[in-house]
Amino acid sequence: MIRIASSDLDLLKDFCLAAGDVTPVPVASAEIGQRLADADLFLLNDEEAMRVVETPSEARPTLITVAQEKADSPLSFKGGLVDDLLLLPLRKLDVERILRAHGQAQALRAMEETSKAVPALVEKLQQDIQMAQKIQRRLIREKFPAIGGLNIKSKYWCGLKAGGDYFDVFEFPDKEHVGIILSDSSSYGLSTNFIGSLMQFSVHVSQDDLSNPSQIVSALYGKLREEMKEKDRFNVFYGILSRKTYQLRYVECGSVFAALKNTEGKVTFAAKGENPPLTKENGTVPATVEIALEPGDRLLVASDGWAESIGQPSATLLENFLKAPFDAQDLMNEMAFHLRRGVVKHFELNDAEEEDFPMPPQDCSVLLFDLAKNVLRLAR
Template structure:
């Protein structure tokens, strides 16, 4: 590589003389082309500029130089005093006269290091701007995701429902919904966790509401509804798409919850005064690989007065340290108000944040159903 060097002095004659001496000394260590800096074209293409600092104060010359993508060095006699321009950082270094080849080589290496540092700085700035844009995009995505989630649910007689959602950075999203039949005899609930934006709540919310309406028929099992959801989704699933789904229908006649649980979403139930027990997942998530042969089965659970049902996506479970640690955590808050339990789950997630506006790795959804102590079964 040929380095383009320019010498800027008091006049053309002094520049030419310094350029010749510099060229002879540099010839032993590097491939250089040294020219007088009075030529505007030379100054425009110069990679390294040597400014004669042996005479008048060079501050004015240095102030007029564009330092972007180039290095600037002061040329001083060995016994010269250090000029103010050097102490103020107006130059990248000093070259002493008479010129020594190794010092010239050292200055060329400083130029290479400066280029590298400038590139690192540029990349860092670009990366910071990209992060800012991504953060803005994530905040928009969070607002969009939240806009698809019900802000609050209508009061459901016999239950206290507490829910919390945190938007995460990973592709996909959670969706929770709750609906009561017009005659108040049936309550349907759904918690989904999709692995891609294509299966996110923007699509699922419409589909789920359609299926919820179908499920109000008490003769229809939850597994039948889930199969219909699966049939609707199979044609649109990508190779890597996964949908975890908890779907349940609660009858007010006997407070029997018939539910289907697929994939990684978790459900826990604690009777009056009892410990939490996990409601096992019946099968793998809905996916193209599982296809129409996915095993979809229904389970039943009778809710008791003062019982507590908890539905959570795996975002909260992972933040707590896994299934075992999560089970221990919720057990400690079994008798606490539902808001305290949910707030503790949120605290577990946010305690790992380095900045207040950080986001969890993935969406986190938790819903607590507390059964009224005065529960009355319909005849």
């Protein structure tokens, strides 16, 4: 409710009666300068208006000079020192005009205050994003050593959206199996819970579990589900590769992608992001799938951030990347080049002014595996 103040009690009464739903605030003329915070709109004579105009504008309420219709124009109004002029005798139409102008002025001031706060908010957001990026990068290993005849390259780009990717390549205690995992969580809390559960679970995997990644993911999901929220979405590729036969058993849930290129250049997809993600309501983990890696094959596993960042379907992008005649490091560089170009276009940035790599809309991750051509593989 708007508070209306004036030292003229009769005027205050008539104005509030015409205005309707407002609160009258009587003030003594000599105290107006000290009581500007007590009301939203002040009705002043010219002398009173000239006394209070020294108050900083951001701390001032709406100031209206009141004058008789046939009198000379008040100095405070002529000098632009007040917000409006109200002529007497009082008319309801003028009261409505004054109140409407007051509402518009208040809205404008609120917008000005908001705009002043925007730079600080943007800076705080950038600091939060940088902190999240540092934490996520600490959790994700930058390099993986070759495991037998399997050479590994990886890359992670932190995105703007909440949540995050996580990936890892690790040997199981039996030294005969390699774990491959890439996950995409819709919230930071879900990502943190998954990493914690994974670290606890990996050391307790039995020999029977090694043949059934679906069973492992189901167990992990059972722990995650207890803490998941309604909007949480969990996407994961979990594979177990035998170092003897190079058979890859895997399970994939949600928007994760995996494609295999053989020595003849043919690309086939092991995961195309077609299964639903795991949620608090949906607990269906697909059955384990098995494929064979041949000497000279290349396997690429990626999250779904590429599609939004570059503006093409993830499957198409990954197939084109795999078909390119690059060695592993050059392929990583090629993917980085296309990602940067896509992000610049997505956010309409000036590429020449972007010294650092611009952050994509969401996390983008990739794991690249090259199986040596001379690797020895036992019969399956």
